[in-house]
Amino acid sequence: MDSPGRNHRRRQSTSISRVRIVQGSCWSCRKRRVKCDLTKPSCVRCTQIGATCDYNNRLIRWSSKRTLPVSPSYQILDQGSQLAESLSINEKRALAYFQGRFWPLMSTASTPCAPPVTLALEQRVLLLAICLIADRHRVLQDGRNSLRVPQIKRVECLAAVRDQLNEFCASGKGPMVELLLSVLMLYFHDGYLECAEKSASTSSHQAGVRAIIDKLGGGEAVLDIGPECLHMLVSEFASTDLTTTMLRGGLPYFSPGIWDRIEQRSVWWDREPLAQCSLASVFGHISSMVHYHESINSGLEELRPECIRQFEISLTPSYATHRSQDVYASEIFGWDETAASAEAVHASSLIRSFQHAALIYLYRAICGLPTRHPLVQQHVMPCLSSISGIERPSRVLNCVILPLLIAGAHVQSIKDQKCVVNMVNSIYSEIKFASVQLVSNVLDSVWRLDSNELSWFEMFVELGPDTVVL
Incomplete structure (x- = not known):
């Protein structure tokens, strides 16, 4: 047991060491249990030891521990995020697939413009078209998913498009840019993916695109409005509209002189870095030849050698070359010369393949020369060589189907035909477009017949009215 004297000494020692905290002391003095002189902004004791003097009513401490996630209902979202939150799981998955997988296939550009995802979040008719x-x-x-979901989406999307058109016809107002994007999506859906099915109606969607563009003021007006993604899709529509008339006859919607305007903003092709030739100019010359061919058929013009010669000069195949100023620019501005050279070669190869294909069209469709004529055959193998020279992986290969179809239909040897088949299969394995399979079927049909006896339009009649080829 403790003695009374020891307990007295313990109580005395405790009372001596205890320090009462002055009311209003800073937090540093409170923690060290010393007397604070209440000097502000910093007391004497904190100044002497270099401590932080804090007179706040509450002590604020920063913690390194991870905080719990905030519930989505309390998060502050921008408009796009708020709209995305309202989508179903299937719609979110479809948007992600469209943005990450399908949209890059629509362009050969190394940095394509942004897809119309934000517009799709604001206009359901466009969302349905993209999901479809x-x-x-x-x-x-x-190859495993069911067609049931796309079929349901197709019916819903067509109904939404009709509702938008009825609303516009009734009030004269409506989201015409988004509606144009929606019908463009339906056009490419049927022309690229649905072309082998009976439900395809590519020509109807093509007429719908033309009608909406007319309502917006025509091709010239459309090129001055809308986001970049609209211009990119319009450039692809103009290209496929031109190739359709090239293979089946008729007149393209856009005039030959509009192609320079088209290239001023976002387009589906990558511009040739060395600026020796433009794919837009090639399309302009092809359009002029299509118009010239129709004028001859209608009796408005006659076949004149000087016109043929002018087309030959305009479509002379171009080649990418290195120039000293390009090397200097890469040293001064830090450009990647190797990457720029590959980009220039691929872009030039794409342009050159279309130039050869256009000259084959000139000699076969306009001049009426047979398949085996030397003027025709002199462009067949160079066209295929331009395509086969494009190194993989390259987005340029996704858009060489038309030159490959035209040149492939005119090859003579079995060995060359096998090479064409390999190139077609390689492209199909990359992009998985049903239109590419139909191109393979057309080539097989032409090779089984005597191609020298077939006219230009007879060669491609089995392509069908709903197939879009680029």
Whole structure:
């Protein structure tokens, strides 16, 4: 047991060491349990030891521990995020697939413009069109998914488009840019992915695109409005509209002189870095030849050698070359010369393949020369060589189907035909477009017949009215 004297000494020692905290002391003095002189902004004791003097009512401490996630209902979202939160799981998946997988296939540009995802979040008719084309392509890509979902989406999307058109006809107002994007999506959906099915109606969607563009003021007016993604899709529509008339006859929607305007903003092709030739100018010359061919058929003009010679000069195949100023620019501005050279070669190869294909069209469709004529055959193998020289992986290969179809239909040897088949299969394995399979079927049909006895339009009649080739 403790003695009374020891307990007395313990109580005395405790009372002596205890320091009462002055009311209003800083937090540093409170923690060290010393007397604070209440000097502000910093007391004497904190100044002497270099401590932080804090007179706040509450002590604020920063913690390194991870905080719990905030519930989505309390998060502050921008408009796009708020709209995305309202989508179903299937719609979110379709948008992600469209943006990451399908949209890059629509362009050869190294840095394509942004897809119309934000507009799709604001206009459901566009959202349905994008989800439709994404779900349909996923079926072709995987080969396991059911067609039931795209079929339901197709019916819903067509109904939404009709409702928008009825609303516009009734009030004269409506989201015409988004509606144009929606019908463009339907056009490419049927022309690229659905062309082998009975439900395809590519020509109807093509007429719908033309009608909406007319309502917006025509091709010239459309090129001055809308986001970049619209211009990119319009450039692809103009290209496929031109190739359709090139293979089946008729007149393209856009005039030959508009192609320079088209190239001033976003387009589906990558511009040739060395600026020796433009794919837009090639399309302009092809359009002029199509118009010239129709004028001859209608009796408005006659076949004149000087016109043929002018087309030959305009479509002389171009080649990418290195120039000293390009090397200097790469040293001064830090450009990647190797990457720039590959980009220039691929872009030039794409342009050159279209130039050869256009000259084959000139000699076969306009001049009426047979398949085996030397003027025709002199462009067949160079066209295929331009395509086969494009190194993989390259987005340029996704858009050489038309030159490959035209040149492939005119090859003579079995060895060259096998090379064409390998190139077609390689492209199909990359993009999984049903239109590429139909191109393979057309080539096989032409090779089984005597191609020298077939006219230009007879060669491609089995392509069908709903197939879009680029």
